Amino acid sequence: MALDANKSVLDCGRNKQVNALQSNQLWLESVACLLKEMHQDTRMLKGFTVPKSPFGQAALTPPPPWHYAGDVVGVEFWTDPDATAATLPSGLSTDPNSNGHAVMMFLDWQFTAQDDEHLEPARYQYREAFILVDAMYRDVPVMWCPYIYVDNDAALARGWTQGFPKKMGSIFQTRSFAASGPAAAPVASGGRFGASLSAHGQRLAEACVTLHKPVANGLSLLSRPTVLMRYFPRLAAGHQDKPAVNELAMSITDNLTVAGAWIGKGELNLPEANGEELHALAPKRIESGFRYSLSYSVSDLKVLEDHSC
Amino acid sequence: MLKGFTAPRSPLGAAALVPSPPWHFAGDVLAVEFWNDPDVSVHTLPTGVELDTKCPGHSVALFTDYQFTAQNNEYLDPARYQSRGFSVLLDAMWKGARIAWCPYCYADNDAALMRGWIQGYPKKFGAVHQTRTFAAPSPASAQLAHDSRFAACMSAHGRLLVQARVTLREKVDRLVGLLDRRVVGRRYFPRLSAGMHDKPAVDELVRCVSDRLLITNIWSGEGELSFPEAYGEELDVLGPLKVGRGYRFSFSYSVTDIEILANLTA
Secondary structure, eight states: OHHHHHHHHHHHTOOTTGGGSOOGGGHHHHHHHHHHHHGGGTTOOBOSSSSOBSSSOSSSSOOSOEEEEEEEEEEEEEEOHHHHHHTOOTTOBOOTTTTTEEEEEEEEEEEEOSSOGGGOHHHHEEEEEEEEEEEEETTEEEEEEEEEEESOHHHHHHHHHHTOOEEEOEEEEOOOOSSOSTTSOOSSTTOEEEEEEEETTEEEEEEEEEEEEEOSOGGGGGOSOEEEEEEEOOOSTTOTTSOSEEEEEEEOOEEEEEEEEEEEEEEEEOOOOTTOOGGGGOEEEEEEEEEEEEEEEEOOEEEEEEOOO | OOBOSSSSOBSSSOSOSSOOSOEEEEEEEEEEEEEOOHHHHGGGOOTTEEEOTTSTTEEEEEEEEEEEEOSSOGGGOHHHHEEEEEEEEEEEEETTEEEEEOOOEEESSHHHHHHHHHHTOOEEEOEEEEOOOOSSOSTTSOOSSTTOEEEEEEEETTEEEEEEEEEEEEEESSOSSSSOSEEEEEEEEOOOSTTOTTSOSEEEEEEEOOEEEEEEEEEEEEEEEEOOOOTTOOGGGGOOSEEEEEEEEEEEEEEOOEEEEEETTO
C-alpha cells in the first residue's frame, strides 16, 4: 500500500520532497530526511491557503496559475428584475438595457496547476453550478455572481479566494460519449442534456437543454466580465459586522477558449428551498439553452473597490 | 443592502453559509492521546508559537460528531447543521502560556468549513465516522461500559488518513492533562491579485474563546491510532511514536468571540 501510494505520488510529480514523507514503518529515515530537507527554511510554513504546512503539500489548493477545462450545460433566461437588483452589492448597479437577464450554468471541471494535478482526479475534478445576472460597474456591462455551488473543497477554497461565494452542492450533468448508443448523448441537433443541483437534501435547480444548431463564435456566449466579492468576516466581539476582507473584484481569465458550442431550447426550474435564496431568481421567460466546452487560466484578479473595514 | 455574516451575502441573509454568532455546539468525541516526534511537529508551528518543553510532541487526535445551532433553531435542520470533524491538537506555548496548536483539521460540511476558517482552524473536507452509542442494548449499540470498544476513521478524496480505536476501561470525573489548554489557530485569507499571492489579506494568530465548556460522561481506556501516508496531506508526519489513553465523552460549548494574539501580515 505504502509503495503504491509513493509511486503514484512520484508519477504525478507533485511532491518533489516525497522521499522525506515515507510511511510510518520507515519513520526513523523519514524524520532524518525531513529535517535535512527543512534545514534551509526552518519554521516557515508554506501554502497558498490553509492548512499551511512544512512542505506546502497540505494546502487546500496549490498557488496560481490555475488552469481549467470542462463542459458546460446552461440556460439563458429572464427573471424578476427587482430580484436580480436585490442581489447586487454596493458598487454595482442594474443594467437598464437588460435588468433581469440571467444565466444558470452547470459545469463539469478538471483542474491543474503546475504539478500534473489533473492526474489526481479524486481531488482535482469537480462539478459546479452557478447563476450570473447582468449588472453595470460604472459604465461597464458586467455579470454578477450571487450564488454558486461546487462538490469539492479545493474548488471551494479557490472560489472564496476569487470572490465566488461558494457553498457545497451535488451537481450532475448528462455527458457525451464517443461510442454511439441510446445512452451516449451525442452533441448533435436534437441532442438533450439534463443537469441538476441539490444541497443538504434539497433540490435547488434542474435544467434541460435540447441542442438545435452549432454556434460559430462560441465566445459570443461569454461577452461580459464577471464581478465578484471577496469577503471574510471578523469573529472578535464588537467587530462581527466589520469584515476583514470586503473587496469588489473583477475576474481575469487568460486564454479563454470555447469549443463545440451549440445553442437550442432551454428549460430551468429553481425550486424553493430552506437556507437558500436561489429560487427568488426563478425564470419568468427562457431565452435559450446551450452546451459547450470551455477552458481558461487564472493568475490574477482586479480589485475594483475595497470596502474592508 | 446585502445581508449575511459570511458569503454568499443575499437580500434576506438566508443564503449565508454560517449565521452570526453566538454559535452553540453539542456532540460526542472519541479522543486518543499520543506523542509525535517533536523534531518534526515543531515545523508545523507558526512564528511565535513554541513547543511545550515539558511535554514535547504531546498531542491529541479528536473525532467529533456534533450538532450546531445559532439563534434560529438551526439544530432542526440536521442535513445542514450536523457535522463530523477530525482535528489534531499539539501541546505548545505562546509567550509563556500553555496552548494547543491546531495544525490540521477536517470536517464533512461546508458550514463547518467556513466557521473553521473564521476561527483560525485550517479546515479541509474529510469523511469522518465514529461508533455511536444507543440506549437500546444490543451487540450493535456500543454501550458506555467496561471493555466496550469505539472506533473512528477519517478519509479524504478516496484515501484513508486516520484510524483510531478506543477500548473503554473506566468512567472518570475529568480529563487529566488533555484539552486543558486554549486552542490557538491562524486566520488566513490570501490575495489573488498578481504579485500579491504571498501577501495574504488576513494572517492573524488567534486564541479561541469557548463559553460554557462542558465535558461530561467521560470514559477512559486504551487508545490505538495510526496516520497512513497520503498524497496531498502532511498529517502522516505527525503520526504517533507512542499512543496514550483513549477517551470517549460528550461536550458542549458556545462561541461569541475570539482573541487576536498577533497580526502576522505586519
